[in-house]
Amino acid sequence: METSFKEIITIAGYAIEAFGVLVVIIGSCVSTFAYLRTYKKLHEGSAYKKYRQELGRSIILGLEFLIAGDIIRTVVVADSLENVGILALIIVIRSFLSITLHLEVEGRLPWKKEQVS
Template sequence: MEREFIEIIKIVGYAIEAFGVLVVIIGSFSATANFLFTYRKLSEGKAYKNYRRNLARSIILGLEFLIAGDIIRTVVVAESIENVGILALIVMIRSFLSVTLHLEVEGSWPWQKESSNEKTG
């Protein structure tokens, strides 16, 4: 019974990671398509900025699913301290990427409140 449970959790972890990859792929295609359809209507700088923002958002969301899948598989399936250390390193790297992408695209830290100018602009 325990062996079947672990196998199910492994599959769920891989499925969540696969969904994260799918989010990045679909988000990349969507951001690119949106850019191609709107770059003539918007100024060059605005179109590029929107493209980068949409692309980064899909990457950030995909990273969140990848982290969730790693956590599920490592904590439930592999109980060794070495695996937990590897998981911690992976989560730190992916979290660092998420925070730096957010800072670059949004111009503020993820935990900072949006000003009223940023909400309307």
Template sequence: MEIDSIMEDLGKAVDVAGVLAIVIGAVVATLLAAMALLRHRERRIYVTYRERLGRSILLGLELLVAADIIRTVAVTPTFESMGVLALIVLIRTFLSFTLELEMTGRWPWQKLDTDVPSEP
């Protein structure tokens, strides 16, 4: 087997892992939310559901970006493919940042309020 073929297959495998992370995460988050709704045990069902769903989407996006990088850099390293990769990474990074902001209420580079030392 050639290295190009191996890298293409590896890229496809990581693509599949990314899609599976999103789909399985969505199914698990939905099932957990449905169970919590039926039991009436959790007050923040919607918020928890969104957090779980957002985490699975973020993980899937990270894997999809990794797959694009593998295929573009290892298989077809042309200026055109690098430009397409840059655009894909830019879009997916923007999506990741906005999902992070939606889930936590802060940008990924902002520290948590608990990281700031309290004054006496």
């Protein structure tokens, strides 16, 4: 019974990671098509800025799913101290990427409130 539970959790972890990859791919395609459709209609630079924001948001969301899949697979399936350390390193790297992407896209840190103009 334990083996089948671990297999199910492993598959679920990979499925969540695959969904994260799909989010990045689909988000990239949607962002690119929207940019190509509107880049001549908007002011110079604003289409590119909007494109970068939308592309960055899809990457950030995809990273969140990738982190979730890693956590599920590592904590439940690979329960050694070495694997938990590797997971911690992966989470630190991906969290750093998420924070820097958020700063790049939104122009503020994730925990700062949006300024009302």
